[in-house]
Amino acid sequence: MSYPQITEYHEAVQHPAQAFIDPDLKQGTVAENNLGLPLVMSGGFALTYAVTTPRRKCAVRCFHREIPAIQQKYDSISKKLRSLTNGFFVDFDFQQSGISVRQQVLPIVRMDWVDGDTLGVWLDKHFDDPRALEKARTDFAAIARLFEREGIAHGDIQNGNVMLTNGDIKLIDYDGMFVPGMRPGNGSETGHKHFQHPDRRVSSFGPGMDRFSFIALDLSLKAVIEDRSLYPKFREGGETIIFKANDFADPQNSAVFRRLLAMPKLKEQARNFAAICEAPLAAVPTLEEFLAGYNIPAAKTPIKPSSAPETKLRATAYIAAYPVVDALNFSAALQRVGDRVELIGRIVEVKPGSRKRGKGPAKHYVFINFGSWRGNIVKISIWSDGLAKLKERPSNAWIGRWVSVTGLMDVPYESKRHGYKHLSITVQEDGQIQQLDEREAGVRLASISTAPPPRDHGLPGADRSGTAAAEPPFAANAKPKDVRLRGRGIARKRTSRATAQEAARSPQRLLARIPRWMWVVGTIIVLVMLHRMY
Ligand SMILES: Nc1ncnc2c1ncn2[C@@H]1O[C@H](COP(=O)(O)OP(=O)(O)O)[C@@H](O)[C@H]1O
Ligand SMILES: [Mg+2]
Secondary structure, three states: OOOOOHHHHHHHHOOHHHHEOOHHHHOOEEOEOOOOOEOEEEOOOEEEEEEEOOOOEEEEEEEOOOOOOHHHHHHHHHHHHHHOOOOOEOOEEEEEEEEEEOOEEEEEEEEEOOOOEEHHHHHHHHOOOHHHHHHHHHHHHHHHHHHHHHOOEOOOOOHHHEEEEOOEEEEOOOOOOEOEOEOOOOOOOOOOHHHOOOOOOHHHOOOOOOHHHHHHHHHHHHHHHHOOOHHHHHOHHHOOOOOOHHHHHOHHHOHHHHHHHOOOOOHHHHHHHHHHHHOOHHHOOOHHHHHHOOOOOOOOOOOOOOOOOHHHOOOOOOOOOOOEEEOOOHHHHHOOOOOEEEEEEEOOEEEEEEEOOOOOOOEEEEEEEOOOOOOOEEEEEEOHHHHHHOOOOOOHHHOOOEEEEEEEEOOOEEEOOOOEEEEEEEOOOOOOEEEEOHHHHHHHHHHHHHOOOOOOOOOOOHHHOOOOOOOOOOHHHHOOOOOOOOOOOOOOOOOHHHHHHHHHHOHHHHHHHOOHHHHHHHHHHHHHHHHHHO
8 A cells, every 4th residue: 555645644634624534533623833734743654743623632643654464453552552551551542544635545543642741851851850760760660560561562662752741651652562462573663773772673573672772761861860961961852861872882982881881870780781782682681680680691892991082982883863864965855755854964044934824923933944045955943832942042143053953854845936945844842953063963974875765764665655755745735825935036056155065064075066077177187297297
C-alpha cells in the first residue's frame, strides 16, 4: 500500500468532518500555526496532529510509512496494555479505517492528549531539582521492573516518547512495542540512537530491547543529580539527557564518560556502562542487575583517564540520531519533507513578523533564515506559542551563529507572488536550537556524505512508503487558505553572503566552484612553463 505524503495529510486534517471516520473526531479542530497550517509533530513512521473535539483533546497519529501487520500488532498491544493497571500508559484506540485521504481510507491511532511535557522539556525545567529527578529514577525503575515481569518492551524509550504530567510518567508512541505472543526479531524500527546500544537492529525486537535505554536513563539522571552542570553541557538540543550515540560507540573517546569516571559516586557505574556499550547487545543486563552490579559484561578495553583536551577526544565520525541536512542545500532538504531531521547551518537573517487572523490580536513570529528570504531557502519558524517559551528572543545578534535544530521538515511554503519557496522546521520549545562551534558544525556536516539516501531508512517497505524524493510536495496544493508572507522583491538564487559562507566551509566546494575552463587554461600555462624550463 502506498501511504499519503505529509501535504495530503495536512490537506485532509483541515477538514475533520470529511477526513475522519470517528464521529467524535469529525467534530474536532486541528491545532494550527500562525499561518493557519496544521501543526504537525514527530515524523518517524507517523505524523501526529493535536485534535480538540467537544469531548476531549487527542493526539491523532497518521502513518506515512508502512508498519507491517500494523492492525494485528496494535490489537495485541492494546489487549496487553488493558490488562495492566499501572498508569504508565495512555488510553488509545487503533482505527483501521480512521482517515480518508484522497479516496483512500487509512489507519490512525487516536490517543488521549497528555497535558504535560515530554521528558526533554521537563528536564529543561527540572534538571536542577534533585528530588524531582530522584522520583523520575524511581518511576523508571518501576517501569523497567514491570516490563521484565510482563515480558513487554516499548522499543523506543527516549525524551520524545516519555511524558511527565504533574511529575508522573506516561509513555506514548506504541508503534514499536513488543508484547508476549508477538514473534521476536520481527521489528520495524530501531529507536532513537542516543538511547540505544550501538548493535540495536530491527531484528533486536523482543522483550529486553529497552534494557539499554533504562540503564542510560538511570545513569544520566543520577549523574545530573550529582552534577547539574552536565545537563546544559550535554543535552544535545533536547535530544538526549547526557549521552549520545557517539559516546556508546566509542566510550574511550567520550567527553561525558570521562566526566563520569572522574566522579567518585559515578565511577564504577560509568565503567560498567562503558563495558555494556562495548559488549554484544545480548549481554545487556536488566536495570536491576546493573544497579546491583550483577551480570556486567567484562570490559573489553578499560577506559583510561586521559589528559587530552576534550576537543581532541573524537575519534569516530558523527553519529546522528536523524538524517543530517545542510541548511544551504535546499534540494536535499526538499527530499526530506515529512521526515524528522537534524538541520545544521549558519544563521543569515532573523526576520520577525506578525499576522492577524480572525478577531484576536496580531500574533508575532520569527523566521531564522539560512539564506536571503527572497530565494528558495531553508529556515527555522518560531510561531507565537514557541516564542512565548524562548528565554532569549532571536535577534540580529544571532546572525553568524552555527546552529543545529532537530525537527520535522515541514511542507514548503510557496509564495507565487515573490516566486520563492521556503522549507522550515518549527521550533516549539526553548533549547531546541543548539548552538555549535564551526568545527563541530563541520564534523556533523561531513557525516552527510556517508548517510543513507532519503526515504530509505533501512526498513522493510520504507522504499515503497513515500515518493517525496521523486515528487516533491508543495504547500500550494496543501493549503486551501491563501496565506502570504510579508516581504517584497523577486526570487534570487542565493545571497552572496550565503555563497561565501558555503565556500568558506568546505575547500572541496570551493574547488568545485572553479569553472572547468579555468582548470584547462591553468593546465596549459603550467605545461608551457615546464616546456620552457627544460
Ligand atoms: N498523547 C499525546 N499527548 C501529548 N503529546 C503527544 C501525544 N502523542 C504525541 N505527542 C507529542 O507529539 C510528539 C511525537 O509523537 P509520537 O507519537 O512520539 O510520534 P513519532 O512516532 O513520530 O515519534 C511527542 O514527542 C509529543 O510531543
Ligand atoms: Mg515518538
